[in-house]
Amino acid sequence: MPLLPLIMPCVDELLRMSRRAVLAALASVHPARGAAPVLVDCTAGNGHDTLFLAEAGGASCRVWAFDIQKEALIKARERVAAAGVAERVAFLLAGHEAIAEMLPAAVQGEITAAVFNLGFLPGSDKRQITRAASTLKALETLQTWLAPEGLISVHSYAGHPGGAEERAAVRRWFEGLAWSSWRVASYGFINKPNNPEELFLARKRA
Numbered sequence: 001m002p003l004l005p006l007i008m009p010c011v012d013e014l015l016r017m018s019r020r021a022v023l024a025a026l027a028s029v030h031p032a033r034g035a036a037p038v039l040v041d042c043t044a045g046n047g048h049d050t051l052f053l054a055e056a057g058g059a060s061c062r063v064w065a066f067d068i069q070k071e072a073l074i075k076a077r078e079r080v081a082a083a084g085v086a087e088r089v090a091f092l093l094a095g096h097e098a099i100a101e102m103l104p105a106a107v108q109g110e111i112t113a114a115v116f117n118l119g120f121l122p123g124s125d126k127r128q129i130t131r132a133a134s135t136l137k138a139l140e141t142l143q144t145w146l147a148p149e150g151l152i153s154v155h156s157y158a159g160h161p162g163g164a165e166e167r168a169a170v171r172r173w174f175e176g177l178a179w180s181s182w183r184v185a186s187y188g189f190i191n192k193p194n195n196p197e198e199l200f201l202a203r204k205r206a
């Protein structure tokens, strides 16, 4: 294995770990299947992850970006349009729990990567948080809609009301995935003073 691509901070930020995992999923799913990448931003917010997905997925990709806040989607759309990749993204004013209703049936089993950034959108209404019940419903759908070798990435925060409970529910759900079909890892910092964060990365085995 060449050494250079392995060079990175020896303990990295969780956002960067998530993004590297998306790149790895893109690299392993598509050459094998020959289909265009299908990517889902389950919590679009201000669109940082949406833009990353649209750029990483390349010209042929389709990104589905969910958020329940209209203002968030407006900002996300502006960010993606400013980068010139808006035609790759469908913005959906809907909860991610509606993935099965909002995405075409043709992408069942074809999703390359789905990312969640849980919690609330900094600088906006802190009551508009993600919640365990809807997050788990989306995960249930993704369990079957993901392509072989596809990725689910869930970045969770426990510092806001309800955050610790949601994170625990997500952890229990991932713990229940069969070892024969899934590899799930979690990462977190044990010395972060505030707002503990944890990243769950799940790969569906081919």
Ligand SMILES: C[S@@+](CC[C@H](N)C(=O)[O-])C[C@H]1O[C@@H](n2cnc3c(N)ncnc32)[C@H](O)[C@@H]1O
Pocket (backbone or CB within 6 Å): 042, 043, 044, 045, 046, 047, 048, 049, 050, 066, 067, 068, 069, 072, 094, 095, 096, 097, 117, 118, 119, 120, 121, 122, 128, 129, 130, 131, 134, 135
């Ligand atoms: C931490 S923010 C996401 C930040 C975003 N990734 C970015 O790049 O700016 C969480 C977002 O999840 C949204 N949200 C809450 N419940 C949701 C649901 N059921 N489905 C989709 N989005 C939801 C919130 O409106 C908020 O914008």
